[in-house]
Amino acid sequence: MSMLDVVGPVMVGPSSSHTLGALKIARFAYKLFGEKPEKVEYYLHGSFAKTYLGHGTDRALIAGILGLREYDYEIKNAYNLAKKQNLKYSFIESDLGDVHPNTVLIRMFKDKKINEIQGASVGGGAIKITKINGVDCDLSGDYNTLIIVNKDIKGALENILKIIHVNVANLYLKRTNIIEGKSLTILELDEKPINLNELEKLECVIKYFYVGSDKDEI
Known part of the structure; x- marks a missing residue:
């Protein structure tokens, strides 16, 4: 306790x-x-x-x-x-x-x-x-959270994980627009990735949002 x-x-x-x-x-x-x-x-x-x-x-x-x-x-x-x-x-x-x-x-x-x-x-x-x-x-x-709008293509998640290179606590994936070929990837992370800006260089990433844990600010 x-x-x-x-x-x-x-x-x-x-x-x-x-x-x-x-x-x-x-x-x-x-x-x-x-x-x-x-x-x-x-x-x-x-x-x-x-x-x-x-x-x-x-x-x-x-x-x-x-x-x-x-x-x-x-x-x-x-x-x-x-x-x-x-x-x-x-x-x-x-x-x-x-x-x-x-x-x-x-x-x-x-x-x-x-x-x-x-x-x-x-x-x-x-x-x-x-x-x-x-x-x-x-x-x-309670975790650092990364939300990514990405193209629904083969290898997208693999390439994203290579970039962030931190331990993933939980992962959520969903196709959001089959016609436009878009997916939403939500990752809870044990720590903040030091190279988030590298995501912009990935052809599969459309945009991303990062929500840092308040615990990291105490």
């Missing part, structure tokens, strides 16, 4: 599930997007939809998309921060299907750039990222 199990996570409350977990999901989305979006849509499911105002889920989701950490006291001023930074946002109660009750789908926009993730707060501040741009996955957010 760790000290975290005894005293709980360091956070601005009130709830590890509805506040901390929500912020971590939104922060993952922020890091995936690579910058602050101009507009965000939050689709709230189940318990999140019913209690998000009372538990501060709304503030946590805004704070996370602005890049704040769970111990930042500015979380309570999230609405003011969003106004100052011209962030447009909306909260939409939605039925996301047979998913965890504390689930949110976050859709981010800037110019023509659109990304979305779906995640659940599963208790004690732990999260599960269950979809990235419509592709099913099961990410904890």
